[in-house]
Amino acid sequence: MKGGGGGGFVRADQIDLKTLDQQLERHLSRVWTMEKKKEEGEGSGDTGKAREEWEIDSSKLIIKGIIARGTFGTVHRGVYDGQDVAVKLLDWGEEGSKTEAEVASLRVAFTQEVAVWHKLDHPNVTKFVGAIVGTGDVTIQTENGQLGMPSNLCCVVVEYLPGGTLKSYLIKNRRRKLVFKVVVQLALDLARGLSYLHSQRIVHRDVKTENMLLDKARTVKIADFGVARVEAQNPNEMTGETGTLGYMAPEVLNDNPYNRKCDVYSFGICLWEIYCCDMPYPDLTFSEISSAVVRQNLRPEIPKCCPSSLANVMKRCLDGNPDKRPEMDEVVGLLEAIDTSKGGGMIPRISSRVASASACTEVPDHGGGGRFSAAC
Numbered sequence: 548m549k550g551g552g553g554g555g556f557v558r559a560d561q562i563d564l565k566t567l568d569q570q571l572e573r574h575l576s577r578v579w580t581m582e583k584k585k586e587e588g589e590g591s592g593d594t595g596k597a598r599e600e601w602e603i604d605s606s607k608l609i610i611k612g613i614i615a616r617g618t619f620g621t622v623h624r625g626v627y628d629g630q631d632v633a634v635k636l637l638d639w640g641e642e643g644s645k646t647e648a649e650v651a652s653l654r655v656a657f658t659q660e661v662a663v664w665h666k667l668d669h670p671n672v673t674k675f676v677g678a679i680v681g682t683g684d685v686t687i688q689t690e691n692g693q694l695g696m697p698s699n700l701c702c703v704v705v706e707y708l709p710g711g712t713l714k715s716y717l718i719k720n721r722r723r724k725l726v727f728k729v730v731v732q733l734a735l736d737l738a739r740g741l742s743y744l745h746s747q748r749i750v751h752r753d754v755k756t757e758n759m760l761l762d763k764a765r766t767v768k769i770a771d772f773g774v775a776r777v778e779a780q781n782p783n784e785m786t787g788e789t790g791t792l793g794y795m796a797p798e799v800l801n802d803n804p805y806n807r808k809c810d811v812y813s814f815g816i817c818l819w820e821i822y823c824c825d826m827p828y829p830d831l832t833f834s835e836i837s838s839a840v841v842r843q844n845l846r847p848e849i850p851k852c853c854p855s856s857l858a859n860v861m862k863r864c865l866d867g868n869p870d871k872r873p874e875m876d877e878v879v880g881l882l883e884a885i886d887t888s889k890g891g892g893m894i895p896r897i898s899s900r901v902a903s904a905s906a907c908t909e910v911p912d913h914g915g916g917g918r919f920s921a922a923c
């Protein structure tokens with residue numbers, strides 16, 4: 548069922564970027580006009596609920612305490628229809644505190660996230676439950692009772708993942724490092740999730756360990772589709788710096804056209820981070836990183852103790868030429884083929900500060916095994 552030429556029906560993944568944006572905008576103004584009309588009492592008894600397939604019943608939603616503050620608002624714990632959920636509340640600010648342009652861009656970000664997310668269904672993608680687009684009289688139950696919401700309340704409701712971000716998990720294990728089997732398992736989860744997104748023609752565009760969440764079984768799930776987009780059929784339509792420095796592919800940093808291969812590059816950085824349990828380029832400023840990645844082909848140094856089977860995947864994903872990077876489904880195959888039975892995990896340093904992962908020490912590896920390219 549993979550992509551090829553024209554099928555007999557219209558597929559969401561064949562809508563080009565501009566059309567998608569226009570559709571989102573049109574949809575949103577429709578919803579807002581309906582709401583305005585309702586507020587002005589023009590409905591004459593007709594509830595006129597043209598619900599989107601992803602709209603959920605706000606009366607079944609209980610919003611609890613804040614888990615985090617994101618760029619666009621707050622993330623709360625909640626319960627929807629008995630299920631544990633995370634609720635991403637969009638923050639429009641106080642009435643009148645944002646300019647029209649700011650509200651419009653928030654609205655676009657919200658609809659974009661919903662439009663991408665609600666169609667996805669994969670074990671390594673955070674499950675979308677539904678969304679609420681500000682209706683006049685939404686009341687949300689909190690633990691302390693009922694809470695009236697501003698008429699333009701927007702929220703995205705997704706499955707609750709109790710394991711925190713992959714980044715914080717790596718930080719927790721910074722000193723001890725991860726056993727090789729766990730490294731490969733985490734990498735495979737992420738690779739499978741990305742491979743699925745790409746099969747749906749979705750480019751995430753902000754792949755980083757901070758945007759990956761863990762469930763209670765330590766399965767990695769891709770989260771945060773705030774900047775994800777349907778891949779443009781014409782790569783020239785996809786430009787503009789999106790993502791996080793340090794994870795951004797050279798073509799993105801350089802403001803060149805890009806495609807799904809930018810996610811492959813960012814995955815390569817995540818793979819390095821997962822293996823090393825460390826941060827790439829700890830001593831460089833943002834501008835130093837971007838210019839060195841583009842001009843001097845700077846990449847995080849792969850430690851000598853890294854098994855060549857994994858090091859090769861990193862190197863290929865981090866190729867400066869997007870066309871030479873593997874597709875994510877190939878990456879899945881390469882990772883699945885790695886033998887983890889003989890160990891090969893990153894060797895912890897003896898020194899207290901892990902400034903660079905490049906040097907290996909004499910500390911014995913978890914699981915031993917001397918089959919790898921270079922002895923540390």
Ligand SMILES: Nc1ncnc2c1ncn2[C@@H]1O[C@H](COP(=O)(O)OP(=O)(O)OP(=O)(O)O)[C@@H](O)[C@H]1O
Nearest residue numbers: 614615617618619620622633705706707708771773
């Ligand atoms: N499904 C979830 N389950 C548990 N916690 C979550 C969930 N989704 C998000 N969070 C928490 O909220 C934080 C921010 O979430 P998210 O990145 O999706 O929000 P955002 O507003 O898009 O933020 P940003 O764009 O700054 O990354 C996450 O780092 C995580 O701690």
